[in-house]
Amino acid sequence: MAYSEKVVDHYTNPRNVGSMDKTDPNVGTGMVGAPECGDVMKLQIKVDPISGIIEDAKFKTFGCGSAIASSSLATEWLKGKTVDQAMQIKNTEIVTELALPPVKVHCSVLAEDAIKAAITDYKKKAVAAPALV
Amino acid sequence: MDYYRVLGLDPKLQLDLNELQQLFYARSRQLHPDRFARAEASVRDAALIESSLLNDAYRTLRDPLARAEYILKENGFDIGLQGTKDVPPELLEEVFDLNMALEELKAGDESARPQLSAARDNFEAMLAKSSAELDGLFAEYDQHPGPEPLKPIRALLNRRRYIQNLLRDVHGYLSN
Structure with a gap:
């Protein structure tokens, strides 16, 4: 099975690899894993508390090319979106964009889960320590 | 069956x-x-x-593990598919950190080696502990067969698989 060009591009040249301070109240961290292949994915968003816009997104994924490409693409899509818009990102959009074969669909599910986990974490923090406006 | x-x-x-x-x-x-x-x-x-x-x-x-997976499958559980929800966050953190250490070692940073040996011992202990746990869960299922007692078994098998994959990688690097 050959990877699509887009997967190879994201895999060999992943965007937004790195990490942010997870204790920062404006940073939401999502950590998810897929035991069947041993993958683990960390995805972080940094949100402007006033506009609710995601200003930065970082990821680090240990896993196959499709898992790395899915999370890399996810961080690209997240930047500039509001938290609510980001919540609407569906794994099927990732599948389409990267032309993932059926056996790799779970990688896109993982990326969607990571996005949702990061947003949930951010919202939890925002409730605990409301931004000073 | x-x-x-x-x-x-x-x-x-x-x-x-x-x-x-x-x-x-x-x-x-x-x-x-x-x-x-x-x-x-x-x-x-x-x-x-x-x-x-x-x-x-x-x-x-x-093979007890293959046996459990068979029973799970026959009961409509698809092992692995619900992975995310079944893996405790602490384990994910640990898996992630260990992968970071592996990557540093791959990049030639030998200072990660002691951390890896410690992690290997820790994960091996977790495996041994989970084997004992699995025995208990097996006995419970045999007394009350049904989908409910299978849930913790599936969760445990998922964790084990995670740990086993990692251990394989760690062993590979430590023996180099």
């Missing part, structure tokens, strides 16, 4: 391996092709199919 039926066993998670082997031998003799040399083609074919099922059954049931 064809694997249990072909061996004449009740579908229990806890099995006596000696008994399992005896049953396998006895049933293998019954199904031996020599006994069907003069039988009708349809009977011979049926024995052949049963015999192949018997071999799969024995191979699966003698």
